[in-house]
Amino acid sequence: MMQNSFTEENYLKIIHALSGREGLEVSTNALAESTSTRAASVTDMLRKLAEKGLIHYKKYQGVRLTEAGEKVAINVIRKHRLWEVFLVEKLGFGWDEVHDIAEELEHIPSDHLVERLDAFLGHPRFDPHGDPIPDAKGNLTEPDYLVLTDVQIGEKVRMMGVLDHAPSFLQHLDRAGITLGSVIEITEINEYDKSASVQINENHTLFISLEVSKNLLVQRR
Amino acid sequence: MMQNSFTEENYLKIIHALSGREGLEVSTNALAESTSTRAASVTDMLRKLAEKGLIHYKKYQGVRLTEAGEKVAINVIRKHRLWEVFLVEKLGFGWDEVHDIAEELEHIPSDHLVERLDAFLGHPRFDPHGDPIPDAKGNLTEPDYLVLTDVQIGEKVRMMGVLDHAPSFLQHLDRAGITLGSVIEITEINEYDKSASVQINENHTLFISLEVSKNLLVQRR
DNA sequence: AATAATTTTTAGATCAATCTAAATTTTTTT
């Protein structure tokens, strides 16, 4: 049986991400957007992936992953996140620098390698952005965090992840002193623009915009 | 300026290997052999590499690397060997298991990554097979070892590297208890087939065939 | 030096992944 190409793996990973935990149908245009290609190219690839039994595809109806496709996608995600842990924990990269490199490393095809890397890293459960790492059997459990916009004034929550993975956002958090595990207390919310004053780790206060709040995943304690 | 593809990098690396330290011309057929492709495909690729200024190529005359091509080739070799060190030293792979994986990892394109990996590994000078690792500036100095067939009876030498990198050969050495750094003393050479009796680390004796002797690099002490 | 053998290149396809432009289908609006 033939291997999947980088391109195919990227499609599967993106379909997984876009279909969310409910496994909704993903549209051709959404994929064109995410893969930075044209809709016509997406259609071609969808026919191929369907051919290989990796997606359910009926013309004009959008796509979902098959069991087989889901397995491939989750394995790519596992590799991506393990490599990110390696880059940050072992090589000293910042969390804002690792995505693009992991985007390449995730396609290195060796089960043996992944399992040894996982052991070397101490079987981490989360990547540097707080995203859960699927286990060797392909189980991926998304913890149900809340978005900071759903938190009331006075509540103390813990920062557990981000929705936006863009370097610029991560660097913005660095400058604000917000990292995974930070304790955040909302002290004030401005009605006008929903910007907020927050206290970080009970020691410094700062303003954050709605844009930032919308991209922070937190947990009640 | 466009990046070099995996394929181009592999060609450059192979041209480097085949042209040896004298920088001899490499033939189309030799490349076809090494790349497991047909001569016609090689010709196509050579035109492209010449176009990009990475090789000197005149039809029917064979090829040599340009300065630019040499630089790319050495960088790929540097990455290959650093990743091999990582796989053996950090992930616990055997020296017979790492070549194919490094063959993929060598193409991951990030200078930042290579330099951090190099530092993480403690700036190793040699890979798990005894091959020298080029430095960050692209200096690659081949130590001049001798082949075991050039050693006399009674001489004690140190095992420094291998000419054959095939897993089967490396496993054969494992079974024989010969590793990098082993002290080898030739106690007898059979005229008929040039097989030899050798003593390893002053503690055990064994027979090795000419085939093995021809592939062992050693150093006088 | 002529002929034969070998090596290398050219010609013409194929396959994967992409594109643009045009056609078709679905969805939304009137």
Added chain:
DNA sequence: AAAAAAATTTAGATTGATCTAAAAATTATT
């Protein structure tokens, strides 16, 4: 329910890396 708009697919090209078969150039042999 038509018409208009949007989304999707098809048709036909292009590019990179490969192939086979045939032609051309080089090298070796008589």
